[in-house]
């Protein structure tokens with residue numbers, strides 16, 4: 001008997017041709033990408049076991065499964081493949097639990113596309129979510145199975161609270177549940193919720209970024225008798241393979257950027273043996289990459305002033321690369337100031353990771369701005385242990401970081417923000433300057449700087465609630481940042497579009513053509529929109545690189 005059926009938001013279950021940044025594809029508006037193109041770029045459907053369970057599941061689902069297995073029997077839990085949901089949802093099924101990241105399509109990346117294309121909330125993430133919810137509700141119709149939703153995207157239901165009745169959720173759970181999931185499932189199944197363990201309502205943040213709890217009977221979160229977060233030893237290891245080989249190396253961050261919720265969570269470092277044990281599960285299923293999740297990899301067991309702990313990082317990566325079957329590995333997120341300040345350590349880590357022209361290390365990095373003023377205001381510790389001023393400008397630090405990364409075959413995927421608090425026009429032009437200078441720079445041996453850059457727009461929650469997501473969300477200077485970013489992305493897509501795709505010859509040709517052609521079309525679309533708004537296109541193209549077409553050193557950067 002399957003008491004609990006776990007399933008993931010389907011946008012998190014595809015490989016997206018394993019092309020860098022293509023995981024963001026579902027954030028695009030439905031009207032901007034034809035269904036045929038969307039489906040092709042998503043890649044083939046994920047594999048299923050003969051009984052209909054999924055072979056690989058997103059890490060959050062695997063963690064939930066592991067937690068439930070601490071109390072329930074294996075046969076009581078199924079991690080279902082979307083196409084075979086019926087195999088598991090029967091009359092005696094008690095709960096269907098879904099994990100999600102951006103169900104309503106109002107996450108930061110999705111918002112950044114609405115700023116360009118406007119229109120209704122109909123991004124592909126939301127289309128796929130609606131489809132999954134319809135399907136689940138059809139399958140459970142007439143049965144007792146309750147529907148609960150959790151995961152990092154549930155905050156979206158608190159924003160668009162008025163329109164979620166259609167999904168017929170029994171509960172939405174917000175927060176980490178590794179230690180309490182068995183209790184949660186038991187109590188929801190029996191309908192007897194202990195208000196000390198689980199409180200109704202959700203945690204949100206007020207205008208001063210202070211935690212507040214809002215009462216709402218649909219939402220559950222950790223109650224007063226429980227610590228706000230599980231301790232490290234209460235987080236069980238996954239027992240079955242995760243999507244794309246993801247394993248967690250730490251939770252929390254502590255750097256303290258004022259716009260970031262992660263920094264409010266306590267720091268928990270996974271010991272090497274846990275990381276290795278989870279990688280072994282993945283490797284046994286044929287996964288050859290270890291994708292190391294954290295919000296700030298270089299902060300793993302860091303020293304004073306967030307100085308990287310070279311010994312701990314080397315030990316961790318050595319252990320990862322020694323796992324039988326693991327051939328490559330990359331961290332999910334990391335700050336750029338560490339490569340800038342620690343080139344020798346980066347060389348050492350790169351040797352351990354066996355980086356090279358066919359093994360680039362992709363890493364997401366929040367650069368956020370090109371402005372010293374904004375960086376100092378909103379993320380004063382992000383540069384540590386380097387400091388804006390004594391160690392150069394923020395642009396100097398970022399430039400030095402990308403120089404070292406490119407030299408060692410690391411490719412950062414930068415995100416930028418426009419619409420920050422107290423942002424000025426000049427701040428955004430400094431960001432344009434940063435993009436242009438990096439885009440025209442070369443590392444050792446004449447290798448062009450490798451990085452992607454994705455601009456995100458901060459949309460006030462009130463505006464999301466009012467759904468007035470038209471294209472006038474961007475001012476001219478914000479649009480200049482978008483245009484400069486997409487000019488660089490188009491250049492990268494042309495350079496790497498064919499090289500970095502996988503699959504057979506035909507699918508590589510198809511993916512490569514769509515990516516390089518799509519990158520160009522997107523850039524031209526933004527150029528047209530920007531010109532229509534009155535943005536000086538020639539100024540954006542040359543801003544910050546008037547005097548030099550090639551920047552190969554920090555002194556050349558200063559002269560550019």
Ligand code: SF4
Pocket residue numbers: 253254255256257260261262263295296335366379382
């Ligand atoms: S470094 Fe990244 S994860 Fe850490 S607080 Fe800043 S934005 Fe958040």
